Amino acid sequence: SPVECPDQEIGGTSCTISAEKLLDRAVQHAELIYRFSEEAKLLFDELLDLFGGMNQYIPGGAVCAPKTVPVPLSKSEIQQISDRWLLHSVLILVQFWIEPLVNLQKSLENYKSAPIGLLSRNQWIASKLSSLEEGLLVLIRQILGEGGLVLGPPEDVSDNTLSVDAFETVRRDYSVIYCFRKDAHKIQTFLKLLKCRQVDRENCSLF
Amino acid sequence: VSPPGKPRLTSCRSPEKETFTCWWEPGDDGGLPTTYALYYRLENTETVKECPDYKTAGENSCFFDKNATSLWVNYNITVVATNALGRNISEPVEVDVVYIVQPNTPENVKAVVIHEDRDPFVKVSWDKPRTADTRSGWITLHYQLRVKQEEDKEWVEYDAERQKNYNVFSLHSDREYMVQVRCKPDHGFWSEWTQTTYVKMPNYIPRERSLWIMITIFSVFIVFILTWMLKVKHNSVKLCLLPPVPGPKIKGFDKQLLKSGKSEEVFNSLVIPGFPPTTDYDDLLVEYLEVYDNEEQELVLDGKDLSEDSMKSKSPSDSDSGRGSCDSRTLLLDKCMEGSGNDQHNYSQHGETSWASSSECSESQGSPGSPESTDGRMKTWPVVFSSPQPHHHYQVGATKPAYHSVPEILKHSPSHAIPSNYHQLYLQDIPPQEGRFTKPPCRHSQSYNQFNMDNVDISEAGVPPSRSLEYVEVQRVNPENILLLRPLSDPNREPEGSDRIDEDYSKVKEVTSNNTLLLQRETSHQVVNDYSQDFESYADQCTAQQTPHPCKPVMTQLHSQDMRVMGNGYVDTTVLMPLYKQF
Numbered sequence: 001s002p003v004e005c006p007d008q009e010i011g012g013t014s015c016t017i018s019a020e021k022l023l024d025r026a027v028q029h030a031e032l033i034y035r036f037s038e039e040a041k042l043l044f045d046e047l048l049d050l051f052g053g054m055n056q057y058i059p060g061g062a063v064c065a066p067k068t069v070p071v072p073l074s075k076s077e078i079q080q081i082s083d084r085w086l087l088h089s090v091l092i093l094v095q096f097w098i099e100p101l102v103n104l105q106k107s108l109e110n111y112k113s114a115p116i117g118l119l120s121r122n123q124w125i126a127s128k129l130s131s132l133e134e135g136l137l138v139l140i141r142q143i144l145g146e147g148g149l150v151l152g153p154p155e156d157v158s159d160n161t162l163s164v165d166a167f168e169t170v171r172r173d174y175s176v177i178y179c180f181r182k183d184a185h186k187i188q189t190f191l192k193l194l195k196c197r198q199v200d201r202e203n204c205s206l207f
Numbered sequence: 208v209s210p211p212g213k214p215r216l217t218s219c220r221s222p223e224k225e226t227f228t229c230w231w232e233p234g235d236d237g238g239l240p241t242t243y244a245l246y247y248r249l250e251n252t253e254t255v256k257e258c259p260d261y262k263t264a265g266e267n268s269c270f271f272d273k274n275a276t277s278l279w280v281n282y283n284i285t286v287v288a289t290n291a292l293g294r295n296i297s298e299p300v301e302v303d304v305v306y307i308v309q310p311n312t313p314e315n316v317k318a319v320v321i322h323e324d325r326d327p328f329v330k331v332s333w334d335k336p337r338t339a340d341t342r343s344g345w346i347t348l349h350y351q352l353r354v355k356q357e358e359d360k361e362w363v364e365y366d367a368e369r370q371k372n373y374n375v376f377s378l379h380s381d382r383e384y385m386v387q388v389r390c391k392p393d394h395g396f397w398s399e400w401t402q403t404t405y406v407k408m409p410n411y412i413p414r415e416r417s418l419w420i421m422i423t424i425f426s427v428f429i430v431f432i433l434t435w436m437l438k439v440k441h442n443s444v445k446l447c448l449l450p451p452v453p454g455p456k457i458k459g460f461d462k463q464l465l466k467s468g469k470s471e472e473v474f475n476s477l478v479i480p481g482f483p484p485t486t487d488y489d490d491l492l493v494e495y496l497e498v499y500d501n502e503e504q505e506l507v508l509d510g511k512d513l514s515e516d517s518m519k520s521k522s523p524s525d526s527d528s529g530r531g532s533c534d535s536r537t538l539l540l541d542k543c544m545e546g547s548g549n550d551q552h553n554y555s556q557h558g559e560t561s562w563a564s565s566s567e568c569s570e571s572q573g574s575p576g577s578p579e580s581t582d583g584r585m586k587t588w589p590v591v592f593s594s595p596q597p598h599h600h601y602q603v604g605a606t607k608p609a610y611h612s613v614p615e616i617l618k619h620s621p622s623h624a625i626p627s628n629y630h631q632l633y634l635q636d637i638p639p640q641e642g643r644f645t646k647p648p649c650r651h652s653q654s655y656n657q658f659n660m661d662n663v664d665i666s667e668a669g670v671p672p673s674r675s676l677e678y679v680e681v682q683r684v685n686p687e688n689i690l691l692l693r694p695l696s697d698p699n700r701e702p703e704g705s706d707r708i709d710e711d712y713s714k715v716k717e718v719t720s721n722n723t724l725l726l727q728r729e730t731s732h733q734v735v736n737d738y739s740q741d742f743e744s745y746a747d748q749c750t751a752q753q754t755p756h757p758c759k760p761v762m763t764q765l766h767s768q769d770m771r772v773m774g775n776g777y778v779d780t781t782v783l784m785p786l787y788k789q790f
Contacts, residue, residue: 034394038394064250071279073278073279073280074273074274074276074277074278075225075273075278079345182279185279185394188393189344189345192344193345195344197343
């Protein structure tokens with residue numbers, strides 16, 4: 001884990017973990033995070049069914065695009081972007097979702113009959129996402145050097161206001177779970193592409 | 208004729224996460240030509256577009272190429288059916304290409320039997336679907352294969368994860384197997400199974416089977432060893448499992464003695480202290496048997512004597528009767544001997560009995576009167592010297608001396624009366640004497656046997672018996688003639704003893720010569736001797752045979768004798784006295 005490099009914040013200190021190993025761990029984290037998010041969505045869907053079905057809360061379906069980080073949406077475009085861009089995209093996505101997941105946990109705890117499985121999985125996802133952020137920072141520093149983190153703080157695009165309306169609360173929570181699942185898949189895919197670019201192997205999937 | 212039915216969008220699939228295809232099912236066409244159109248709208252835009260390609264995927268389908276495909280964005284898709292009378296729209300469907308990925312089936316599936324040190328196994332290898340881009344990491348596939356025999360109903364599935372080959376073990380020998388493979392992206396649907404690939408397993412003995420064979424052999428070996436040990440320690444095992452039953456124990460019973468064959472000692476231990484001992488009985492039986500043997504010897508001796516008597520009497524019946532009487536007498540004597548318990552004592556008793564009888568005879572002879580004896584002695588001397596033949600007769604037996612006395616009397620007697628009396632007496636006496644002689648011979652022989660025994664005893668004893676006889680006679684002779692008696696007795700003691708007895712009888716006769724009446728007394732003496740002998744024999748028979756018949760003849764004889772004696776007054780009285788005394 002990134003904890004093995006406690007001197008990461010101090011400038012000029014080199015870490016003993018290789019970039020390849022860091023990428024392997026990042027991919028594993030991403031895969032697990034996606035799997036848990038998939039399970040969390042299933043549990044939330046079951047919860048909505050108990051209270052009348054999804055159509056009552058999300059009649060027109062979930063919409064994530066306007067509020068999420070804009071990234072390429074086709075393979076051809078993605079394959080043309082640079083490693084730098086890929087890393088920055090992943091870091092931005094991870095940092096973007098840390099706060100909403102924390103808020104989601106608080107909101108779910110207020111539910112009268114939220115499943116324990118849903119609560120535990122969401123909590124686990126939040127903690128792992130923080131670990132992934134630490135690993136990515138180390139990875140960016142190793143691959144891109146000290147000038148890798150030129151990006152400014154991420155734009156806060158989430159609504160922090162707690163709505164009093166129950167329907168609004170449920171709709172918002174559902175959007176968080178639904179949209180995070182898609183971004184988790186993006187994170188996983190981007191990290192895999194990056195790993196195969198770093199490793200000169202014919203069949204990258206053999207790892 | 209009516210407007211078209213409502214179509215239904217069935218499914219949308221993306222094989223490689225770059226393009227995707229959707230299919231729909233048309234509804235009722237209403238009897239008129241109907242056209243179908245697919246429209247879609249992305250979630251982040253309001254623009255509605257139509258299907259870019261209705262031909263590539265076939266009938267009732269729409270193919271979205273790379274340019275028309277966007278990831279992580281929902282497609283809102285609907286199908287519209289239109290004919291001359293109207294149009295109908297299907298239910299809208301939300302589709303995200305990332306979540307509808309279903310790869311094509313794997314390719315080039317091969318199954319090969321590999322022989323190595325281990326049991327043969329099948330190595331299955333395959334290639335990824337041609338359309339999947341696993342090189343760049345865009346898509347990651349997981350593989351799964353399944354195996355079964357042709358006759359089986361259920362497959363056995365194996366997960367190969369991300370590998371493109373897999374080794375299948377534990378397949379049966381000499382069987383044919385079917386193999387199929389499929390794949391699945393990290394987040395999507397399983398592909399279809401590949402076509403069946405066949406593989407034939409060779410004929411071999413599985414290692415497990417050979418292992419079981421080894422185990423069996425080892426077990427058999429152990430069982431064999433255990434069996435052998437049981438046989439070797441058969442007795443000890445028997446003792447443990449079947450302890451011996453305790454046998455009965457008799458107090459004082461010694462098994463070793465019984466085994467050694469000493470049954471007497473064994474039974475001695477069982478004898479009750481107070482019970483009468485058995486040894487005495489054995490001893491008694493043994494003694495009785497010994498006594499019986501002695502009897503046989505005596506019988507043999509008697510037999511010899513009887514044979515002699517039979518020759519004399521010439522009558523077999525008498526000999527038989529004699530044997531019976533002899534046996535009875537010997538038995539009585541033997542019983543007395545048994546009472547004493549010693550054979551030597553028995554012989555001594557015989558001697559005593561003989562002495563007693565001899566003493567009685569001497570006393571009876573002495574009691575009639577001393578003068579008779581003196582007269583007899585004077586006359587006997589010339590008789591002896593005159594004829595040597597009489598000596599022989601004396602040696603033979605007592606009966607012959609009687610004949611000697613008769614001729615002497617006839618020669619010496621001058622008167623006719625006396626001879627007539629003598630003749631009558633003799634004639635009368637001859638028949639009864641003959642009858643008497645027939646019976647008496649046995650008795651005399653018996654008595655002689657006794658005397659013979661006595662003689663033997665006397666010879667063995669030595670001087671004392673002869674001296675006793677000599678003293679008695681010497682006393683009678685000494686007061687009359689001292690010189691004559693002394694020298695005569697010295698040279699011929701034994702023969703003198705026997706002669707004196709005979710001489711006494713002859714003296715009596717001479718007295719009768721002096722006195723006519725005295726001569727008759729001599730004859731009475733002879734008769735008395737005969738009668739006494741007969742009576743003794745009769746008494747013995749009665750006691751022995753225990754029959755009343757013998758008693759009657761005795762009475763008859765007595766009556767006849769009394770009548771004769773009545774004729775002579777003095778003679779009768781003298782004759783009766785000795786008879787009574789004898790009785």
